[in-house]
Amino acid sequence: MSLLKFTASALTVAVLSSVSANSMAERFIIQVDNNNKGVVKALAKKLGGDVHLDAHGFIAASFAGKDLTQVKGLLSNPHIKLIEVDQKRHLMSLPYNDVLSTEVGSSQITPYAVYQSQADQLSFDPGIGIKVCIIDSGIGRNTDDEGEYHPDFNWANISGTNDSGTGDWFEHGGPHGTHVAGTVAAKNNGVGVVGMAPGVYLHIVKVFNESGWGYSSDLAKAANDCSGADIISMSLGGGGTNSTEENAFKNFTDAGGLVLAAAGNDSNNVRSYPAGYSSVMMIGANDADNNIANFSQYPSCDITTGRGKNRKTVSDETRCVEVTAGGVNTLSTYPEGLARTASLTATSGSDTQSIYYASSVMENSGTANAETYPMGTAGTTDEGASGKICLIDRGDNISFQTKVLNCESSGGLGAIIINNVEGMLYGTLGSPNGTSIPAVGAALADRTALNASSSAAVSITSSDYGYMSGTSMATPAVAGVAALVWSHNTGCTGIDIRNALKATAQDGGVSGKDVHFGYGIVQAKAASEYLTAEGCGIITDPEPIDDITLTASFKGKKVNLSWSGLAGTVVDIFRNGINISTTANDGSYNDRINENVNSYTYQVCEEGTEVCSEFVTVDF
Structure with missing residues (x-):
């Protein structure tokens, strides 16, 4: 297992591939009488249907070339209660590179959201038995050369449900699910990162593979698979409602559980589902400076019902963002070796002490250590770069790949491309990539120092830890906080925890509740103290007055x-x-x-x- 020794470096997130919605056949959920499900399945197959999922109270099937109206016409049977579109759902993270600013040589990092949400101010005892069910892309339990599992998880506390379509829960379908799990549960063991509720019991339901797509029927079945957990965390969503899906999460909440889902990353006011259901707590994302994430969706709390004279618009706070947590540049666990880290050091003149500089991965794994050579914007080859590390300025309408290729063609061993605007340079060399030397990005603020350096070392290596951004990252942060708070208030229900998180959230944005932050950034210690002082049920059970x-x-x-x-x-x-x-x-x-x-x-x-x-x- 390659344990990252954290330095001032950057960790690159692999971009999840996606499949066009248009390329996926439309599926339908058919709610059935369980005792006669076999009859309905046989009828569906006889009429040319392909049954994809068989769950309690429903099946999911597709019929080539048929829309909802046509399927309803085909399947006329007294054992069928309802036929509806099986809505598509997708993961809600963004591909992202960012800089890790920590002391050189640290072996465990506490992500900023832990401090921001007061999770560091409460102790967590996994033995209390709180369990979080993560519906996602599985978790990377793959072993290293020594046969060791990922060291940041307490594997004795992790169970899962296999899926015939996506495979074993402990085989990752891309890094997303492992990243989410680390935010919730990474151990406080001096290695890697620490989660909000270190070592908490997890149940993993794998509904996504590397395509990043699933269906509302998959989530409805997953909700049943989460039975026995206290919290469901879903860093996923999509458009359109589905009653089968909605009922599954309502049943979980009615049984005393708490369901959380991501608001979405499209920077608009569209309501995503399942986050948009009343039984599900919608989570937005903020950054390390308590600002709302520019991608976090912000649907209105207003719901319009009725028609004509009966048309009425009311406010329903369960249909919009209720709280937020850190979801920008979130550092967490990756399956073994799937993240990449960039390292950049430089020395000046006779100074033998190497100075670390922030850097980002661009392309090509490898290490190069040599004298530096300022190459300007690298619009052409330059024999002076032979055997050296090229210092290249961004700009002049020259592609990053061309710059690095000119460095390599000149005999350069590595390339550092320096930004020409404030901030870190993030980018790739494009595809196909015709270069092979390690290339990293650097910040404009470091340009003068780097150009004055006499030598530099650049390195791009694999890692088990990486950054992601999205409401996908904020949702498990709230799930972990909820587990932490619940562990100190075990007599509470999910509704109590939900209301306590809202009642004690740190206000963000404009004063008071708003559509971006909801009630604000979750505060673990404040929520726990609130429940300890007020007791469970106080929030939602005011005494009735006889005259009303x-x-x-x-x-x-x-x-x-x-x-x-x-x-x-x-x-x-x-x-x-x-x-x-x-x-x-x-x-x-x-x-x-x-x-x-x-x-x-x-x-x-x-x-x-x-x-x-x-x-x-x-x-x-």
């Missing part, structure tokens, strides 16, 4: 609430202990749901107070 009445009725998938006796112009509406809407105190509210069975419990309160109605339960 609430009634509820339902028709189809709509619950109609009516109330009287509340003062003020605005009220909070709670469903199963979660504030689903802050709306006008006009005496009525329609709650549209996607549930065929089970029940909901409602309460209406004056905004921000414990002046509330009695509880009313609607059974379906």
Whole structure:
């Protein structure tokens, strides 16, 4: 196992390949009567269908050249409850290179989000038994030459569910899932990195391979596979709702669990799913300076229901970003050797002491150590570069590959390309790459010192640790914080933990709750102390007042609430202990749901107070 000895270097993230949505056949979820599922499967196959997934209460199938309407027409059977599109889901991380600024020789790094979220201020005992279920691309348990597993995980505390389509849970489908797992659970063992809840029990459900795509049916089945865990963490999402998927996560939450999902990375106000379901806590990303990540999606909390005169828009905070955590330049675990690290040192004149400079991987593994040669923008070959390390300026509309190729063609042993604008230079040499010498990027701030150097050493090597950015990285950070807080408050439910994280979050952005940060950056110690002081259930169970009445009725998938006796112009509406809407105190509210069975419990309160109605339960 190649343990990274951290220096002022850069770690490069492998770019996950993706498959065009148009190249993937449309799939459908068919909700069925379990006792007669075999009949439906046989019918689907007889009609030319390909059954991809068989789970409790549903199957997923595709029919070549058929759309939803045509499939509904084909499958007319009393044992079929519902047919709907199986929505596509994808991983939510960005390819990224960045600089690791630490003391040379450190053997364990604490990622900034640990400090930022107060996770370093609480101890964690894995023996408490809190378990996080990670639905992702598996985890890299592959061994090194000595037969050792990745040293940053407590493998005795990690289980998983195999998938016939994606393979063994302990065989990674790209680095994403391993990176996520490290953010949650990397051990505090003096090696590599440390997670939010070091050594916490994990259950891994592998729904993605290196294509980075999956389906809502895969997530619905995965939610069932997570049974027995306390927390589900999903660094994934996509467009469109799916009732089978939604119900699976609602059932997990109703059983006392907590479900988290990434808001998305498209820098827009589009609502992604499963994060957009009320039972799922939507997580945004911030950077090390407490600023919102420029990629973090920020859907409105407003939900519009009804048509014509019955059209109504209400605010539902469970449908938008609720909290954030560090998700920019997040350092975490990788499967063995899948990350790359760049190292750059230089000496000046008679000074024998090498100075480390920040650098980024561009291309070509290898090491070169030689005298330096300033080569300008390297627009042509230069025999003076023979046997030396080329110092190259960015610019003059010359591609990075051409610059490095001219260095190599001149006999250069390695290349350092220096930025011409503030900050680190990130880039690649493109494909196909016609060069072979190690090439690294450097910051403009170091240009003068590097050009004054007499010699330099550049190195690009493989590593088991790397950076990623995305709401994918923020989500496991919150999952780890939730596990940490829960371990100190074991009598709580997932709803209690969810509400405590919101109640104690550090405000970010504009003052007060907003669509970017939600309530703010999660604070582990503050949330734990809040629950210790207030107790579990206090947040969501205000005492009813006799003079306030609430009634509820339902028709189809709509619950109609009516109330009287509340003062003020605005009220909070709670469903199963979660504030689903802050709306006008006009005496009525329609709650549209996607549930065929089970029940909901409602309460209406004056905004921000414990002046509330009695509880009313609607059974379906």
